[in-house]
Amino acid sequence: MKKLTIVLFATLLSIITYSQIVAWGTQFEPPYDGSTHLGTFYMVNPFNAPGNLWQVGRPLKPYPLDTTFTPPNALLTDTVNPYPVNCHSSFELHFGRHPGYENRCWSYMLFAFKYRIDADTGRDGIYVEIMYNGSNQWKNIIFDNMGDSNTVNAYGYLNTYKPTDTLFNGEPGISYQNSITNHQGWNQFDVQWFWNNNHAHMVDSVAFRITFVSDSIDTHKGGVLIDNISLYVTDMCNISVDEIPQNKILSLYPNPVTYQSVIDMKEMDNYDLSIYDITGKQVFNKKYNSNSMPIGTLGLHAGIYSYIVKSGSKCFNGKFIVQP
Numbered sequence: 001m002k003k004l005t006i007v008l009f010a011t012l013l014s015i016i017t018y019s020q021i022v023a024w025g026t027q028f029e030p031p032y033d034g035s036t037h038l039g040t041f042y043m044v045n046p047f048n049a050p051g052n053l054w055q056v057g058r059p060l061k062p063y064p065l066d067t068t069f070t071p072p073n074a075l076l077t078d079t080v081n082p083y084p085v086n087c088h089s090s091f092e093l094h095f096g097r098h099p100g101y102e103n104r105c106w107s108y109m110l111f112a113f114k115y116r117i118d119a120d121t122g123r124d125g126i127y128v129e130i131m132y133n134g135s136n137q138w139k140n141i142i143f144d145n146m147g148d149s150n151t152v153n154a155y156g157y158l159n160t161y162k163p164t165d166t167l168f169n170g171e172p173g174i175s176y177q178n179s180i181t182n183h184q185g186w187n188q189f190d191v192q193w194f195w196n197n198n199h200a201h202m203v204d205s206v207a208f209r210i211t212f213v214s215d216s217i218d219t220h221k222g223g224v225l226i227d228n229i230s231l232y233v234t235d236m237c238n239i240s241v242d243e244i245p246q247n248k249i250l251s252l253y254p255n256p257v258t259y260q261s262v263i264d265m266k267e268m269d270n271y272d273l274s275i276y277d278i279t280g281k282q283v284f285n286k287k288y289n290s291n292s293m294p295i296g297t298l299g300l301h302a303g304i305y306s307y308i309v310k311s312g313s314k315c316f317n318g319k320f321i322v323q324p
Helices: none
Strands: 002-009 020-026 040-043 054-057 074-077 088-096 108-118 125-132 149-152 187-194 205-213 223-234 250-253 262-265 271-276 282-288 292-294 303-311 314-322
Touching (some): 108 125, 250 314
Antiparallel strands (some): 020 223, 108 223, 149 187, 262 292, 271 282
């Protein structure tokens, strides 16, 4: 599989209720990196790499792949030639918290881009996958249930695909261009996520992978053009996470976890403990009425876990490792 990776880092602002954490976007203009007032990103591997179908440049193809949303460049499955048969070519977008801001909330996220497509309807096209927390476990974005609620087509444009819109390999995806007059022939892909206060600390990083696939039949069509990719992450928490220095009220030891490991609450009791694996799946939840909460006896599989300890309006979180 041909793959391209873009890694994005963001400097998160000091937490204020209903404050926006980060917003970034790219229009694929030189030098293909940049920043907003809230975040920065850069590409690890350049587009136009040898053997990679995805290229950045001025489109030199027939309609509908003959223009860009923001001139002069866009991201295309080759700027000149039709797409080949038996293709499976991907690029990735990676976004993560800035070190030192691990306790910030991740309450809302919107991922969107503009696109045009010329492909064999119902056969060839693109699909979008998502991965959380560096787990290397990818899921088609249509089936993602990480957020407390998800909304496809956040702004009502056409066309984010549906689970029934499958490509030749059975993967839900996009394979056709809509006839849109009020948006100058541009389709909009957008999905948004919401996390409530209890779960707004579960995500440390997110990655998106966009893959173009084609079957063995050559239809001499142009492929896909993508422009104006954007990601917005917003903090809307109304819980306190840093009013009291966490190391003075909570500790987990030993870490990596042994049979004797406990979470020790030095000043309070009556807490709710939730534990999540690296994909964000809740694997444990229990209420405690003591200052010491054993976690070494829970029988968790080897891996990296995050935990949230919540009492009233107070919320504390951290990570621990279970070794093989």
